[in-house]
Amino acid sequence: MSISIFVIAEHLEGTLADMTFEMLGKARQLADEHGGMVTAVLAGYNVAQLAEQLGAADALILIEDELLAEFAPQPYQDVISGLIRERAPGLVMVGSTSMGLDLAAALATTLNVPMLSSCIDLSVEDDAYVVTSQLYGGKIMMETAVTAGTAIAQILPGAFRAEDGQRAGTPTLEEIPPGLHPENFRMRFENFIKPEAGDIDITQAPILVSVGRGIQTQENIALAEELAEALGGSVSSSRPIVDQDWLPVTRQVGKSGMSVKPRLYLALGISGAPEHVEGMKNADLIVAVNTDPDAPIFSVAHYGVVADIFDVMPALEERLGERVS
Amino acid sequence: MLAGEEVIEQMWGVSLDRLYESAEGQRILSCIQCGTCAGACPYGEHMLYPPRRIITMLKAGLIEEVFDSDSLFKCVNCYTCMTKCPREIKLTEILLPLVKEQSAVRLEEMPAELQKAIENTYRYGNSYGESARKRAAWIDTIDVPIRILAKDPTPVDILWFVECDLSYHPRGQDAARATALLFHLLDLDFAILGPEERCAGDCGRLSWEPGLAEALVDYNLSIFEKYRFNRIVTNDPHALDAFKYRYPMFEFKYKTTATVPELHRHLDRLAPMLSRKLDYLVTYHDSCCLGRHNGFYDEPRALLEAIPGVRLVEMEHTRENSICCGGGGGGMWLDTWYKQQDIERLSDRRLREVIATGADVLAVACPYEVSRFEDAVKLAGYEDRIIVRDITELLVEALGGH
Ligand SMILES: Cc1cc2nc3c(=O)[nH]c(=O)nc-3n(C[C@H](O)[C@H](O)[C@H](O)COP(=O)(O)OP(=O)(O)OC[C@H]3O[C@@H](n4cnc5c(N)ncnc54)[C@H](O)[C@@H]3O)c2cc1C
Ligand code: SF4
Numbered sequence: 059m060s061i062s063i064f065v066i067a068e069h070l071e072g073t074l075a076d077m078t079f080e081m082l083g084k085a086r087q088l089a090d091e092h093g094g095m096v097t098a099v100l101a102g103y104n105v106a107q108l109a110e111q112l113g114a115a116d117a118l119i120l121i122e123d124e125l126l127a128e129f130a131p132q133p134y135q136d137v138i139s140g141l142i143r144e145r146a147p148g149l150v151m152v153g154s155t156s157m158g159l160d161l162a163a164a165l166a167t168t169l170n171v172p173m174l175s176s177c178i179d180l181s182v183e184d185d186a187y188v189v190t191s192q193l194y195g196g197k198i199m200m201e202t203a204v205t206a207g208t209a210i211a212q213i214l215p216g217a218f219r220a221e222d223g224q225r226a227g228t229p230t231l232e233e234i235p236p237g238l239h240p241e242n243f244r245m246r247f248e249n250f251i252k253p254e255a256g257d258i259d260i261t262q263a264p265i266l267v268s269v270g271r272g273i274q275t276q277e278n279i280a281l282a283e284e285l286a287e288a289l290g291g292s293v294s295s296s297r298p299i300v301d302q303d304w305l306p307v308t309r310q311v312g313k314s315g316m317s318v319k320p321r322l323y324l325a326l327g328i329s330g331a332p333e334h335v336e337g338m339k340n341a342d343l344i345v346a347v348n349t350d351p352d353a354p355i356f357s358v359a360h361y362g363v364v365a366d367i368f369d370v371m372p373a374l375e376e377r378l379g380e381r382v383s
Numbered sequence: 384m385l386a387g388e389e390v391i392e393q394m395w396g397v398s399l400d401r402l403y404e405s406a407e408g409q410r411i412l413s414c415i416q417c418g419t420c421a422g423a424c425p426y427g428e429h430m431l432y433p434p435r436r437i438i439t440m441l442k443a444g445l446i447e448e449v450f451d452s453d454s455l456f457k458c459v460n461c462y463t464c465m466t467k468c469p470r471e472i473k474l475t476e477i478l479l480p481l482v483k484e485q486s487a488v489r490l491e492e493m494p495a496e497l498q499k500a501i502e503n504t505y506r507y508g509n510s511y512g513e514s515a516r517k518r519a520a521w522i523d524t525i526d527v528p529i530r531i532l533a534k535d536p537t538p539v540d541i542l543w544f545v546e547c548d549l550s551y552h553p554r555g556q557d558a559a560r561a562t563a564l565l566f567h568l569l570d571l572d573f574a575i576l577g578p579e580e581r582c583a584g585d586c587g588r589l590s591w592e593p594g595l596a597e598a599l600v601d602y603n604l605s606i607f608e609k610y611r612f613n614r615i616v617t618n619d620p621h622a623l624d625a626f627k628y629r630y631p632m633f634e635f636k637y638k639t640t641a642t643v644p645e646l647h648r649h650l651d652r653l654a655p656m657l658s659r660k661l662d663y664l665v666t667y668h669d670s671c672c673l674g675r676h677n678g679f680y681d682e683p684r685a686l687l688e689a690i691p692g693v694r695l696v697e698m699e700h701t702r703e704n705s706i707c708c709g710g711g712g713g714g715m716w717l718d719t720w721y722k723q724q725d726i727e728r729l730s731d732r733r734l735r736e737v738i739a740t741g742a743d744v745l746a747v748a749c750p751y752e753v754s755r756f757e758d759a760v761k762l763a764g765y766e767d768r769i770i771v772r773d774i775t776e777l778l779v780e781a782l783g784g785h
């Protein structure tokens with residue numbers, strides 16, 4: 059089967075979103091394995107210069123119009139549905155993002171084609187695209203084979219690696235007229251409200267160095283900050299640390315704080331109370347350091363170190379320093 | 384205090400717009416604006432509209448302004464105002480939930496913790512978001528035989544409604560194990576619903592999400608119908624409240640009591656089993672629902688005093704004056720919201736009274752309290768001086784040779 063995938067590019071304020079690269083990377087891999095074409099679709103206004111980052115695609119369809127400058131559901135649905143109807147690709151990849159959620163279902167109903175939501179994997183088997191979707195928040199996986207016609211797949215952010223889709227090089231460019239029907243638009247983009255510049259968002263950090271009461275004093279938090287920096291991560295904490303105002307509430311992990319799912323969660327001097335564990339048990343890798351071998355944190359940790367954090371922190375940092383130099 | 388039945392009759396069908404058509408609405412009109420409610424409320428000073436002012440606004444036709452404030456997010460359903468009101472206005476029971484419901488609807492953003500708890504309860508039947516199938520997993524951790532009705536549906540005397548915290552929270556499970564052992568030793572005929580049980584829809588959630596509460600009531604009633612039992616016993620005073628005051632509106636007809644009074648009924652047989660001396664100075668924290676709302680003040684104390692060696696000491700605020708741990712009325716899922724408003728958690732405030740007694744053990748009877756107070760103890764740095772125990776845990780500790 060020859061691949062024919064459209065990837066709907068997402069951009070905000072002149073920057074392509076990671077989501078775009080995540081989808082492109084996967085599409086590229088399938089096209090390399092099975093042959094065929096990956097087409098990026100870029101709708102916007104004054105966005106032609108983004109083309110040079112879309113080297114993972116074979117072709118780029120550029121649609122520019124002032125009405126497409128910022129995402130608004132109706133103009134985007136208008137141009138993209140027209141395009142899909144005309145070109146009939148096998149699969150259209152859309153992000154499961156605020157933009158994609160507005161787009162995918164509307165495209166599917168307008169075009170009367172199937173839509174697959176919450177996709178976390180994609181492969182090609184025989185003559186079909188096989189899409190894996192999450193059900194029940196990830197407790198159940200569903201595989202769907204798309205055998206003929208066009209289907210819309212809504213891809214979960216983080217399902218694929220953005221790095222795989224970040225390739226320089228400009229794909230073959232085709233610019234098409236928007237052909238918009240503004241008389242039908244009942245929604246328009248007003249303005250972009252930026253969140254107040256706040257503290258770092260620990261739910262986005264790939265690595266968290268998390269401290270509990272074992273850290274003993276507010277001053278010692280600086281040690282954790284140093285270690286986090288060496289690891290390329292951020293500092294989070296258990297609630298008593300926040301209650302004592304040693305860290306802002308935005309750093310609290312747990313039932314009454316944030317739920318985090320970093321690649322590495324390093325728990326330093328945290329006992330592992332159920333209210334804490336509720337917020338971090340889904341981390342990819344949990345490493346706990348605690349002087350108490352019976353601390354409940356060890357029952358959720360993948361690796362446990364029964365040791366004093368004040369021995370472990372400097373030793374770790376030293377090792378990391380060696381690796382860098 | 385009114386008998387349960389009378390309260391229920393008054394609540395049925397009462398909505399804010401038709402409030403004055405009900406007996407309770409007429410009673411509200413009798414408010415003398417004495418302010419006792421506001422003064423007694425543990426969070427009164429933080430509320431723009433404490434109960435007294437809510438009534439003023441209601442009478443003045445300005446209730447919308449109350450809805451737009453977040454005053455009632457600071458109400459922990461502690462029943463203090465209602466217990467103290469000289470006009471016996473059913474504030475916590477009737478007026479406040481109606482106002483809370485409207486305030487929640489208008490809130491721009493539901494606090495994330497509360498939102499998550501409500502969503503989890505809707506999806507999984509417990510606020511922890513744990514699988515329903517694991518609800519009875521704790522029974523494999525003890526030797527006591529525990530019957531699950533789905534497996535053996537023969538009629539039983541006591542349906543033990545374990546509730547979420549005792550089923551899932553590790554410290555709650557300690558109390559579940561202790562309770563099971565005590566029931567077993569007392570030869571009580573009891574069984575549980577296990578995976579079929581779902582949150583009773585306690586007072587906190589009832590006030591924020593009446594729709595969810597009703598769905599839970601419907602569900603649990605449909606399960607109760609499947610089995611034959613005489614009465615319900617539950618460790619969770621909030622579930623007791625739900626069964627005693629809310630479920631009867633939906634044709635629920637079972638007698639319900641809490642574990643503490645149930646154990647107290649068997650004290651003559653239980654006391655001789657308590658042969659191990661516990662040399663503890665104990666102070667007991669009255670749970671709002673068990674104490675103020677249902678009048679069980681003496682039973683928990685009698686159980687504690689039956690333990691050889693235990694000496695009881697009272698806190699400054701005790702029995703009907705007890706201060707809430709802050710977990711009721713949804714407070715269990717608003718800790719960070721309180722912190723962001725710069726309001727001290729009630730568990731931290733209450734712990735100072737505990738510490739002032741010089742007690743070594745804080746005894747509690749509500750599953751929210753163990754985790755709340757153990758956390759407060761850590762924050763105060765008192766781990767070496769005081770431990771928190773459910774009454775059932777202390778009773779089991781005092782069993783000689785078991
Ligand atoms: C309703 C409610 C909501 C809650 N929400 C949250 C929440 O969102 N997040 C949260 O974290 N908690 C929450 N809690 C509090 C929770 O119950 C615990 O009190 C808290 O998580 C304990 O924090 P900790 O592990 O830092 O402290 P502790 O439990 O005191 O643990 C400290 C640990 O450090 C170890 N230690 C000490 N010194 C050293 C050393 N030098 N080297 C190595 N190890 C050392 C000790 O052995 C101990 O295990 C909540 C509680 C309630 C009641
Ligand atoms: S205590 Fe009762 S009578 Fe007094 S102000 Fe409050 S509601 Fe009114």
Ligand code: SF4
Nearest residue numbers: 424458459461462464
């Ligand atoms: S029930 Fe308790 S917290 Fe709520 S208003 Fe009354 S006294 Fe205050």
